[in-house]
Amino acid sequence: MATQAEFFNTLANLLKSGFSLTAALKFMAETDNHLKKGVVQIMKSLETGSDFSRAVRPLIDTQAYYQLMIAETHGSLKMFYGS
Numbered sequence: 330m331a332t333q334a335e336f337f338n339t340l341a342n343l344l345k346s347g348f349s350l351t352a353a354l355k356f357m358a359e360t361d362n363h364l365k366k367g368v369v370q371i372m373k374s375l376e377t378g379s380d381f382s383r384a385v386r387p388l389i390d391t392q393a394y395y396q397l398m399i400a401e402t403h404g405s406l407k408m409f410y411g412s
Contacts, residue, residue: 333388336368336389370384381397
């Protein structure tokens with residue numbers, strides 16, 4: 330994945346624009362060659378029932394993973410993305 334920041338910024342912008350998570354990931358995979366491989370991996374993981382934090386875990390640093398996992402666990406995932 331090109332950069333963690335690029336991934337999360339793009340995802341946050343798409344979610345704020347009204348995309349569902351699935352639609353945002355599909356859009357990113359189709360329009361950004363730098364992110365495509367990682368995003369496809371995330372989508373496959375989500376399709377098998379993984380939580381979002383687990384799906385992105387192999388592609389992000391440890392600190393970001395734990396922040397995301399905590400936000401997910403405590404219901405503040407939307408705030409994590411900067412809403």
